[in-house]
Amino acid sequence: MTGSSAGDLPPPPYRAGEKPRRSLGREAIAREALRIIDAEGIDAVSMRRVAAAFDTGPASLYAHVKNKEALLRLAFDLALEELEPVPVAADDWQAVMLRWSLGVHEMLQRHNDIAKLTFAHIPSGEAMLESTERVLGLMIGAGVPPQVAAWSLDILSLYIGADAYEGWLFGQQFGTDDPVEAEAFFGGIKDYFASLPADRFPYIVGNVAALMEGGGEERFRFGLDMFIAGIASTITR
Amino acid sequence: MTGSSAGDLPPPPYRAGEKPRRSLGREAIAREALRIIDAEGIDAVSMRRVAAAFDTGPASLYAHVKNKEALLRLAFDLALEELEPVPVAADDWQAVMLRWSLGVHEMLQRHNDIAKLTFAHIPSGEAMLESTERVLGLMIGAGVPPQVAAWSLDILSLYIGADAYEGWLFGQQFGTDDPVEAEAFFGGIKDYFASLPADRFPYIVGNVAALMEGGGEERFRFGLDMFIAGIASTITR
DNA sequence: CGTCATTACGAACACTGTTCGATACGGAGC
């Protein structure tokens, strides 16, 4: 792994004023937070819990991190760094965009409910900036109007994060590891839909299967494909 | 300690003289929670706060509501009820869908950060069921494959909720009422983008305006239009 | 040596959601 605190780039706005003090502090703390997120989820991250990993109290963290919110953002940035960079020489922007989206989605799923931190995150961190730059360039180069390209990137990020978060919430409702209970949960919803009066809700009752099937990766892929196709349709030639 | 009967302490604190006992019922509690959400946001809703509106303690609520989570869901369902029903006689499904989406979006924005409760909510409540039934019927009737229609409704709901939530978060970052601070916030991001090395990030630096402009209603409408057009393109004839 | 900013951290504050146990009350049965 390269130097983790490479500093060619200006620091993101929320880090303005923080000192790049050399101490085993900030990065180690953020990494511990990410570890807890992976193992037990965001709600398990508390200042006391993180501090306990260093055999100290919560007050010790505030010398390195302004907030709990800042700590979580740091942990999120850490997770962002493990995204594969978008290949430089690629030219098929639709394939690149699809692949990049799936990569982000997978990364979010790898880190438990970290998708919750996705919202309202201005892209920051080198990896994210480079991906944005590359995909933006590919789209504009292919003839997508810049405004459309910019908005599309926003919406795409929103969609990826929201789907990953919803997916986690769904997996939370039943034990993901217990297929029996999972079936009971899904079966319950299914039965509820099916039990509706068919004269008032004919389409719901008649399409219970379609409403329930493929709620996971398949649906995500469908939305992705349709969205990318929509972007492509804005190219005027 | 048995000291409770040490002296003649006859006055029952709450029942003294008059009966301030409000009709503490489930609906009243949920309505108060929604009122607090509207006024100060979800994080301001605490059991003590809600209970205080009825001049009592938090324990009193648990006779009517299982959880704080259940309380919030009740409040959310209350907000859902104020959605206008989808007109029965409509036939242009794209117009209906657009109008319905905008209506939901507006409702979410009316209720502060209530969009946070959108995720992983299986459509429940009569209003939501009827909307689902109607829009589903319109799409399928127009030739949209049932699976596409079902997925589209899911994704559409996800998009509406996520955009509303992100919009609230953005409005939270700066005081919505203080345009000076707002400008400072946006200016900060803008400057950060603009300060990136132009040789490494030419497209970001060259499209700062497009990346920042119209982050609100305009972008939401754009995504909506594109998504609906995408659904329409799946109709085979 | 002293100076001084940075880091460490015990203690405390003001909260949070939730549970327990003891009350009070409205009706049903006698």
Add this chain to the structure above:
DNA sequence: GCTCCGTATCGAACAGTGTTCGTAATGACG
């Protein structure tokens, strides 16, 4: 009239939370 019971009420407390304060230790610089 009366007891009896299930429900409603709610003070008190528990185990947490994020954060601040004051103080002690640390280490670089002159």
